[in-house]
Amino acid sequence: MELPKLPNNNKPNHLKNAAILSGIAFQMGAIIYLAHKGGVWLDGYYNIKNEIFTIIATLSGVAISIFAVVTQLKKIKF
Template identity: 35%
Template sequence: MALQDQNTPKTPEEQKEEYKKNPMRLYGIYSSIVFQMLAIIALGFWGGKKINDYLELPNDLLTVAIGLSGLGLALYSTLKQLENINK
């Protein structure tokens, strides 16, 4: 009987659930989220440094402020993407 259950065709709903739970697919999704997060943070600090250099400010407070806002944006983006994945 177990052999017969393995050979029975799966419904589209079962195939969709199996696809969603595929470990390699989830690994790809989560690793892409990490790279997006790193890119947003890096662009925030790089852009902050460029603006700070352009304005010729004596301290790096603008770099830190823009970089931290990039960090906040990256965290917000990550949480939204994780929320969509878990639905």
């Protein structure tokens, strides 16, 4: 009698990888959008005309989202 074969966990799951990558895109968009909105709010709250908080917050959001993408891409098995 032959034992049943167990699933091979070393094989990449392409559907799971596609779901993770599409989730990363939405996460990037959400981080950048919320950072931008926070910068706009800070500029309005402190009545700053040159939008310095918007620029700083948006660039910070881009940096944070890139860091999040890189850390999540390290976890994906291709």
